[in-house]
Structure formats: structure tokens, C-alpha cells
Amino acid sequence: MNGHSHVHKCDHLISTISDYVDGSLSPQLCAELEKHLCECENCTVVVDTLRKTISLVQTCAEDDCLPGEVRARLFHTLNLDDFLKNDAGV
Amino acid sequence: MAEPEKQPISIEALKRGDRSEFARMVDSYSLPIYRLAMRMLSNPQEAEDVLQETFLKALRALPKFEGRSSLSTWLYRIAVNEALMVIRKRKPELSLSRPAEDGEEEDNGEEMQIVDWGHMPESELLSLEARRTIDQAVDKLPETLRVVFLLRDVEGLSIDETADSLGISQAAVKTRLLRARLRLRDELSNYYRERMKET
Numbered sequence: 267m268n269g270h271s272h273v274h275k276c277d278h279l280i281s282t283i284s285d286y287v288d289g290s291l292s293p294q295l296c297a298e299l300e301k302h303l304c305e306c307e308n309c310t311v312v313v314d315t316l317r318k319t320i321s322l323v324q325t326c327a328e329d330d331c332l333p334g335e336v337r338a339r340l341f342h343t344l345n346l347d348d349f350l351k352n353d354a355g356v
Numbered sequence: 357m358a359e360p361e362k363q364p365i366s367i368e369a370l371k372r373g374d375r376s377e378f379a380r381m382v383d384s385y386s387l388p389i390y391r392l393a394m395r396m397l398s399n400p401q402e403a404e405d406v407l408q409e410t411f412l413k414a415l416r417a418l419p420k421f422e423g424r425s426s427l428s429t430w431l432y433r434i435a436v437n438e439a440l441m442v443i444r445k446r447k448p449e450l451s452l453s454r455p456a457e458d459g460e461e462e463d464n465g466e467e468m469q470i471v472d473w474g475h476m477p478e479s480e481l482l483s484l485e486a487r488r489t490i491d492q493a494v495d496k497l498p499e500t501l502r503v504v505f506l507l508r509d510v511e512g513l514s515i516d517e518t519a520d521s522l523g524i525s526q527a528a529v530k531t532r533l534l535r536a537r538l539r540l541r542d543e544l545s546n547y548y549r550e551r552m553k554e555t
């Protein structure tokens with residue numbers, strides 16, 4: 267970063283990057299941010315690592331599972347024991 | 357959550373009291389709801405209670421379900437409320453609708469971490485230790501930020517659906533999502549910066 271006004275620009279644009287990675291930023295702000303990203307390495311790193319952060323959490327969450335005994339107790343509580351043998355199938 | 361890939365659940369059949377359709381709904385949504393409860397509460401027994409209570413409440417409330425929100429949003433709303441009740445027993449002051457929850461204000465004065473760790477190999481980004489760090493970073497978020505992040509980024513609800521599930525405005529969802537994501541990014545940057553030094 268070089269110079270005060272530049273830092274100010276980064277601070278101002280940081281509030282838009284969440285919408286930006288979601289693809290929901292207004293076209294005008296999107297153009298402004300992308301122009302800035304061409305010139306600012308720091309903000310480019312922030313955007314890249316923000317995307318990566320979200321995808322890493324998602325990858326970790328994909329490994330979460332429903333333990334078989336939890337499913338069995340759930341079906342029992344709901345009086346659905348006769349459907350328990352069916353595959354979880356999802 | 358991704359809608360089930362197989363045949364969509366029939367609301368009509370559910371309302372008719374079709375048990376096999378209800379069982380299908382339970383199997384489609386029990387994992388996402390259990391995952392949400394586990395990540396909100398970090399306690400398997402409490403998460404299981406929330407899971408059971410969610411479907412018991414859904415079963416009772418089905419006749420009144422009007423289909424204005426999707427089935428998944430509706431189930432999430434029930435589950436979130438159940439989980440929040442558990443959290444309020446621990447922290448009676450917690451309120452989702454209060455605008456600035458503790459730790460949710462702007463993180464003034466904190467330096468952003470500028471470390472370009474995104475290009476590290478997947479084997480390091482997702483090592484066992486890294487995975488633990490990622491899960492802990494999510495756990496460390498204040499509840500009001502965490503629940504927004506979980507619904508939007510882990511379960512894949514839209515901003516609109518997240519707002520609907522939580523009974524807060526879309527603007528509040530967006531603000532909290534930004535804060536949650538930036539905090540997680542900072543946490544992970546701290547961790548990966550150290551890993552990068554090692555290699």
C-alpha cells in the first residue's frame with residue numbers, strides 16, 4: 267500500500283468484498299472494485315484468501331455425518347421404526 | 357442445504373399424514389440439521405436433542421405449514437430456534453435481533469492479515485491439524501455471526517432465506533456475514549502464515 271488515500275480506498279472497498287465473492291455486488295461497485303484489484307495486490311490477496319476460506323470451511327463441513335445410532339434414535343422418537351431399514355439414501 | 361436430488365418431498369403427502377413421505381423428509385434433512393446444531397452448540401447430546409425436537413415440532417406444525425417459505429427454510433427456522441433456546445440457557449442475554457451483539461461491531465484498529473496462503477497445496481490447506489483449526493475458528497465466532505455464516509455458507513441458503521430463517525433483515529444478514537467471513541479469514545491467515553514459514 268502506498269499513501270494514505272490508497273489505504274482509505276482499501277478500507278472503503280473491503281465492505282464490498284463479501285457481496286463481490288457472492289456475485290451480488292451492484293455492477294457499478296463491482297467495476298470500481300475490479301479496477302482497484304488490478305492496482306492493489308493487498309486487496310487481491312484478501313479477496314483470494316476470503317474465497318479460499320469459505321471453500322475450506324465448506325470442504326470440512328462436507329465430512330460431517332449423521333451417526334447411525336443418532337438416526338436410529340431419531341426414527342424411534344418419531345415412531346418411524348418401520349422405515350429405519352431404508353437407506354439414508356441422500 | 358441442497359434440496360434432495362431424488363423426487364422432491366410432497367408437501368401434500370406430508371399434510372395427509374403420509375408416514376413414508378415424512379420418513380423421506382427426515383432422511384433428507386436430518387444431516388443438515390444435525391450439522392447445524394452440532395456447529396452451533398458443539399455438544400453431541402444437545403445437538404441430538406435439537407434434531408429430535410425439530411422434527412417433533414415439524415410433525416405437529418405440518419397442518420399449519422402454508423408453504424410460503426420452502427420446506428428447508430421452515431425446518432431450519434425451527435432448528436435455529438431450538439438451538440438458540442439451548443444457547444440462551446447458557447447465556448440469557450443473547451438476542452439475535454439486537455443490532456450490535458457483543459463482538460459484532462466493527463473490528464476497529466485491527467490490521468488485516470495480508471498473507472497469500474491461498475496457493476498452498478491442498479494437502480497442507482486440509483491437513484488434519486488445519487481442519488481442526490478451521491473448525492475451531494468457526495466455533496470461536498460469536499453466536500450471532502456464527503449462525504448467519506453456517507446457514508449461508510455451510511448450508512447454502514440464500515441471503516433472503518437466511519434472513520427468513522432467523523427473523524432478521526437482509527441487511528443484518530449481510531453485515532454479519534461480512535464480519536464472520538473476515539474474522540475467519542484472519543484466523544486462517546494467522547495459522548497458514550506460520551505453516552508457510554515452515555516450508
Ligand SMILES: [Zn+2]
Pocket residue numbers: 275276302306307308309310
Ligand atoms: Zn486495496
